Amino acid sequence: MDRKIFNQLRTIIYQTSGIALSEKKENLVASRIGKRMRALGIHTHKEYLEMVKSNETGEEITEMLDAISTNVTSFFREPNHFQFVETVFKEWLDQGQKTFRFWSAASSTGEEPYTLAMVIREAMADHKVDIKILGTDINTKVLQACRNGVYKEDKMRSVPQVLRDRYADYRMIDGVYCYVIKPELKQLISFCRLNLSKPPFPMSGPFDIVFCRNVMIYFDDEVRKRLLDEIYRLIKPGGYLLVGHAESLTGMLSGFKSVKPSVYIKN
C-alpha cells in the first residue's frame, strides 16, 4: 500500500474510533481492507480511500472499522475476574442490594457478557433481583454475533459442561454442532453500538461493575484517559473497573484505587 494512502486511512481510523495504528500495521491494514475492497469490486487502495472520504453517510467508515478491529475473545477469559465478580456480587446480595448493572464495554462477539451472565445467574440462586448487563462494541458484525448467541462447539470448551447444559441448547446448524444461548440468559443482556473513543456516553449508569478489557491497548493515552474519566463518572462509588491483565494504566486512573492487578475501585 502506498505510504501516503496508508497514512490517510490510519488518520481516518484514529479520528473515528481512537484506534491508533503504528506504521508497522501497514500490511495488516492492507489485508483487512483488501477483503472489503474485493467485496466492493474495488481494485486500488486509492479508489477505496476516495470512497471512504466521499461516503457522506459514514456507512463505509463503519464497514472499514468492522474490517479493522481485532475481536479476539473467549468464554471465561482471564477467569480470576469472574471469581472476583462472583465474590463481590454475593457480598452485595448479603447486604440486601436488589438492583445490579454491569457493562461489558468492548463485548466483541459476546463471550465476555455471556460469561458474566452465567456467573451472575449461578450466584444469584433464588434471590429476586433486578439484573441488567449492557454489552457494547463499535463493530456492527460482532454485535450481530452477540445478538445471535450461537457458538461453535470448540468456542464453548472453556465453559464447564454443567453451565453449557444449563444455559445453551446444543444443535446442528448448517452441518456444524453449535451451542445456542438460551433466551433466559440472553434476556439479561442488551447489546448496542457504542464508540468508546467518543464520550460522553448516553447511558445514565451507575454501574456496579464495568469490564473494559483488552480494548484500551488499541488506543493512545489521550483516548484512554478520556474513556477512563467517563467510566469513572458512570460507576457507582464502591463499584469496580476490570481491565485486561496486560494493560498498564499507571498515572491515568485518577479517582480509582487499585484493589489488585487489573481491578480498580471507585472511592
Ligand SMILES: C[S@@+](CC[C@H](N)C(=O)[O-])C[C@H]1O[C@@H](n2cnc3c(N)ncnc32)[C@H](O)[C@@H]1O
Ligand atoms: C480484543 S477484543 C476484546 C473483547 C473482550 N473485552 C475481551 O477481553 O475478551 C476488542 C474489542 O474492542 C472493540 N473496539 C475497538 N475499538 C473500539 C471503540 N472505539 N469503541 C468500542 N469498541 C471498540 C473491537 O471491535 C473488539 O471487539
